[in-house]
Amino acid sequence: MKDRLAWGMDWETWIPQAWAAREMAHAPYSDFQVGAVLVSSDGKIFTGCNVENISYGLTMCAERVAIGSAIAAGAKEIIAAVVVADTREPISPCGACRQVLAEFGDPRVLLVCRESRAEFQLSELLPRASTGILEKPPAAE
Numbered sequence: 001m002k003d004r005l006a007w008g009m010d011w012e013t014w015i016p017q018a019w020a021a022r023e024m025a026h027a028p029y030s031d032f033q034v035g036a037v038l039v040s041s042d043g044k045i046f047t048g049c050n051v052e053n054i055s056y057g058l059t060m061c062a063e064r065v066a067i068g069s070a071i072a073a074g075a076k077e078i079i080a081a082v083v084v085a086d087t088r089e090p091i092s093p094c095g096a097c098r099q100v101l102a103e104f105g106d107p108r109v110l111l112v113c114r115e116s117r118a119e120f121q122l123s124e125l126l127p128r129a130s131t132g133i134l135e136k137p138p139a140a141e
């Protein structure tokens with residue numbers, strides 16, 4: 001794995017990519033479009049948008065769509081996430097997305113709306129994500 005410090009936090013590149021991903025949202029039921037960008041520890045970018053369904057409970061959030069894409073492409077660790085929506089205040093990822101993201105690291109998370117931003121560590125948004133649940137198996141050599 002490359003030294004993560006080599007990558008920096010290039011929010012100004014990733015934010016427009018998240019807005020572009022949002023354009024792909026399939027949100028005919030809520031009419032609420034969300035875009036996400038994830039950055040892996042080797043500097044790769046993965047995008048997602050929300051994908052709603054006529055059976056509402058099957059809706060997938062933008063964050064989890066991006067996580068699936070990242071992991072399916074071989075990403076092992078997520079170091080940064082951007083989530084955008086056209087809201088007055090920065091959107092906040094749902095509990096399920098926080099938990100699923102926590103499986104793959106403790107990224108910086110930038111939440112963006114039209115006029116402001118809020119930056120967090122995922123572990124601030126979801127403390128004790130895995131404490132006391134299961135031991136993670138040691139990483140493969």
Ligand code: THU
Pocket residue numbers: 027030032033034049050051052059060061062063083091092093094097
């Ligand atoms: N949604 C996301 O995609 N990400 C979030 O962080 C919050 C909500 C989606 C789910 C649903 O399609 C719509 O926004 C309204 O909740």
